[in-house]
Amino acid sequence: MDLAYSPEYQSFRDEVRGFIARHGKDAPRRFGLSRPSSEYLAWQKLLIANGYAARTIPKQYGGYGAKPDILQSRIIAEEFANAGLPTGLSGQGISMFVPTLLELGTEEQKKKWIEPTLKGEVVWCQGYSEPGSGSDLASLQTKAHEDGDDFVINGQKIWTSTAHAADMIFCLVRTEPDKPKHEGISYLIFSMKTPGIEVRPLTTMTGHAEFNEVFFTDVRVPKTQIVGGRGQGWFVANATLKHERGMLGDPNQAGTRLKEIVGLMQKETLDGQRLIDNPLFRDRLLQLQARVLAMQFHGLRLLTAATKGEDAGLARLIVKLQGCELNHQLAALAIDALGELGVLYGDSPHLRADGSWQHRYMFDLGLIIGGGTAQIQKNIISERGLNMPREPKPAKV
Amino acid sequence: MEFGLSEDQRLMQDSVNRTLEKVSALERVRKAADAREARAQDIWLALVELGVPGMLIGEEHGGMGLKLLDAALVAEALGRHVAPVPFIASTVMAPLAIMSAGAARQQETWLPKLASGEAVAGVAISERAAGAREGGGVTASEGKLSGKALFVLDFGAADVFIVADKAGGLHLVDAGARGLTRVQLTTIDLTRSIGELQFDNVAAEPLASGDGKLAFRRMLDAGRVMLAADTLGAGWMMIDKAVAYAKERKQFGRVIGSFQAVKHMCAEMAAELEPGRSLVWYAAHAFDELPDEAPLMAAHAKAHLSEVGRFVARTATEVHGGMGFTDLLGLHYWFKRIGLDRQLLGSPERVRHEAAVMQGWAAD
Numbered sequence: 001m002d003l004a005y006s007p008e009y010q011s012f013r014d015e016v017r018g019f020i021a022r023h024g025k026d027a028p029r030r031f032g033l034s035r036p037s038s039e040y041l042a043w044q045k046l047l048i049a050n051g052y053a054a055r056t057i058p059k060q061y062g063g064y065g066a067k068p069d070i071l072q073s074r075i076i077a078e079e080f081a082n083a084g085l086p087t088g089l090s091g092q093g094i095s096m097f098v099p100t101l102l103e104l105g106t107e108e109q110k111k112k113w114i115e116p117t118l119k120g121e122v123v124w125c126q127g128y129s130e131p132g133s134g135s136d137l138a139s140l141q142t143k144a145h146e147d148g149d150d151f152v153i154n155g156q157k158i159w160t161s162t163a164h165a166a167d168m169i170f171c172l173v174r175t176e177p178d179k180p181k182h183e184g185i186s187y188l189i190f191s192m193k194t195p196g197i198e199v200r201p202l203t204t205m206t207g208h209a210e211f212n213e214v215f216f217t218d219v220r221v222p223k224t225q226i227v228g229g230r231g232q233g234w235f236v237a238n239a240t241l242k243h244e245r246g247m248l249g250d251p252n253q254a255g256t257r258l259k260e261i262v263g264l265m266q267k268e269t270l271d272g273q274r275l276i277d278n279p280l281f282r283d284r285l286l287q288l289q290a291r292v293l294a295m296q297f298h299g300l301r302l303l304t305a306a307t308k309g310e311d312a313g314l315a316r317l318i319v320k321l322q323g324c325e326l327n328h329q330l331a332a333l334a335i336d337a338l339g340e341l342g343v344l345y346g347d348s349p350h351l352r353a354d355g356s357w358q359h360r361y362m363f364d365l366g367l368i369i370g371g372g373t374a375q376i377q378k379n380i381i382s383e384r385g386l387n388m389p390r391e392p393k394p395a396k397v
Numbered sequence: 398m399e400f401g402l403s404e405d406q407r408l409m410q411d412s413v414n415r416t417l418e419k420v421s422a423l424e425r426v427r428k429a430a431d432a433r434e435a436r437a438q439d440i441w442l443a444l445v446e447l448g449v450p451g452m453l454i455g456e457e458h459g460g461m462g463l464k465l466l467d468a469a470l471v472a473e474a475l476g477r478h479v480a481p482v483p484f485i486a487s488t489v490m491a492p493l494a495i496m497s498a499g500a501a502r503q504q505e506t507w508l509p510k511l512a513s514g515e516a517v518a519g520v521a522i523s524e525r526a527a528g529a530r531e532g533g534g535v536t537a538s539e540g541k542l543s544g545k546a547l548f549v550l551d552f553g554a555a556d557v558f559i560v561a562d563k564a565g566g567l568h569l570v571d572a573g574a575r576g577l578t579r580v581q582l583t584t585i586d587l588t589r590s591i592g593e594l595q596f597d598n599v600a601a602e603p604l605a606s607g608d609g610k611l612a613f614r615r616m617l618d619a620g621r622v623m624l625a626a627d628t629l630g631a632g633w634m635m636i637d638k639a640v641a642y643a644k645e646r647k648q649f650g651r652v653i654g655s656f657q658a659v660k661h662m663c664a665e666m667a668a669e670l671e672p673g674r675s676l677v678w679y680a681a682h683a684f685d686e687l688p689d690e691a692p693l694m695a696a697h698a699k700a701h702l703s704e705v706g707r708f709v710a711r712t713a714t715e716v717h718g719g720m721g722f723t724d725l726l727g728l729h730y731w732f733k734r735i736g737l738d739r740q741l742l743g744s745p746e747r748v749r750h751e752a753a754v755m756q757g758w759a760a761d
Contacts, residue, residue: 002398276759287704290697294675297676388654
């Protein structure tokens with residue numbers, strides 16, 4: 001047990017702080033689910049050039065080309081978070097498609113797509129879920145039949161965030177309808193401007209359209225635009241899903257949220273009494289503080305395991321479930337402490353924190369459901385973490 | 398940066414676990430509980446063999462000079478095997494108090510005996526750690542103690558007690574001292590000995606060579622981390638037993654562990670309890686290396702493990718169905734161990750209030 005960083009890492013931290021001191025003023029504001037602004041593109045370029053974004057992506061594909069070092073990555077994330085600066089672009093192109101291509105793409109695909117994706121010039125969306133295929137993703141029905149040198153795609157995707165702003169989609173389609181469900185899927189990449197694609201915004205309970213539905217009618221895609229082989233799509237997709245689950249349930253986000261709530265409870269009053277002086281709300285705050293600390297230290301434990309190349313097993317599998325639930329409970333406490341003020345929304349007078357606590361409370365419920373529902377996570381924890389038996393398959397009909 | 402156990406720590410915990418697996422099997426625990434043994438002598442001797450009683454005591458006094466994180470790993474193993482032996486007071490809290498506030502002569506007298514397992518120490522600080530009930534509390538006047546102390550830890554086998562008085566002082570009291578009445582209390586958990594001390598002008602030696610307030614604080618923090626670790630160990634054993642049972646028990650022609658209703662209960666227990674391990678490690682590490690953070694982390698570890706421990710204890714029992722409710726299966730020893738841990742040295746509610754005070758979020 002040694003929580004100090006070695007001198008080598010301390011000097012790396014100093015470097016990062018130096019960069020932030022010099023360039024922090026040029027940082028753009030964070031952005032939501034649309035295309036990055038020109039200001040953000042410039043910031044991304046600066047970050048890549050200095051190794052604070054695309055750090056471990058090889059140089060020949062437009063990355064910085066550093067050796068993977070989990071502690072360095074963490075130091076960068078910590079310092080940017082402490083300074084309140086946006087890190088490099090994320091989004092599904094950078095966090096999911098690029099790692100997939102690096103692992104399974106052809107040389108030509110890597111050369112063509114990785115660099116513009118990293119720079120933020122090409123924005124991607126992910127076409128996985130369908131109305132009839134959520135948790136049972138492998139049952140997906142969007143079909144691609146062969147016609148000469150092309151696949152012709154018909155079907156529908158849902159929960160496609162950024163589809164309205166995306167240039168490209170990486171998409172799972174059924175190319176081999178006669179094969180068993182996991183073996184009949186291919187992973188295709190194509191332009192969102194291809195004729196036959198219609199994007200409809202999907203408004204959620206938050207009142208915002210954070211997602212879209214995407215409809216495909218006779219969309220022609222050259223057969224060469226495939227990652228992995230025909231029928232390999234399920235395995236290609238699984239290589240990326242692990243990247244997605246790693247992003248959800250980040251304990252540092254919960255830490256930031258807890259600090260905000262402490263500030264809120266110290267500032268807001270009810271009948272002239274500060275909210276933090278109410279013993280009931282205060283007890284809930286303390287209960288959640290313990291949970292946040294436990295998840296943060298749990299994160300340090302996983303980090304240590306990762307630096308040693310160890311698989312933390314069960315300890316890793318619980319992060320999405322626990323982290324998303326914790327964030328949700330934090331938002332719930334903020335709302336309850338605010339009481340009637342906590343239900344104000346939109347552009348209402350007396351609004352607190354731009355109505356973001358209600359937004360987070362609702363959006364977090366989406367995160368509990370998305371990226372593998374809480375129930376799917378519990379299947380994974382019990383089956384892979386505790387070696388419990390799988391649900392028996394229903395009899396074939 | 399390394400947040401984890403060293404190879405030595407893993408080996409040490411493995412060896413304690415392996416020993417306890419042999420000597421503290423369920424039938425042995427049951428025998429100790431039925432006979433109200435204050436200390437299961439064979440289990441105690443096996444731990445003495447491993448050097449456990451002296452693990453925190455300095456080498457100059459015959460101990461091993463290890464850290465609280467090491468003690469937390471042993472506490473976890475003891476909880477896992479519901480071991481009916483003294484530990485929290487005799488191995489952890491009393492030696493810490495004597496080492497930090499005892500005079501050289503007091504250290505010479507007691508530390509070697511505690512380290513070798515020749516003597517056992519109890520700790521009577523409940524009135525200050527968890528609050529005074531029924532007029533409890535001890536007053537010191539001219540070297541003599543009066544009053545009473547409830548919920549004394551490692552009570553039955555103790556040769557000497559560390560007693561906290563109402564004014565903040567700590568005292569050493571011989572178990573056979575004149576005017577001292579010892580009353581055994583019966584809790585749900587028959588694997589640990591808890592009692593009451595009544596003082597009628599009892600001779601006591603003050604532990605007054607160091608900062609008494611600090612010695613009390615350190616003893617309390619260490620005790621809280623041990624209770625959290627004990628619950629961690631007991632809780633994981635309950636999960637392991639529930640999972641094993643669910644993979645064996647058949648209903649409707651299937652093992653019940655293949656029903657999502659059952660396996661999700663197991664997943665929830667694991668997901669709730671496992672981050673608590675990191676909190677226990679951190680709290681113990683803070684006690685050893687980051688003293689400013691230690692009281693808050695000990696409080697959080699104690700309160701949090703109490704909460705998730707309770708959830709695990711009831712859920713694991715439910716997974717066992719009717720069998721979980723029987724005496725025959727013996728699962729209740731773990732259930733009750735976790736139940737006692739929760740209330741000792743401050744209930745979760747009280748401890749969280751203290752944590753709020755420490756952070757300036759509440760008035761004392």
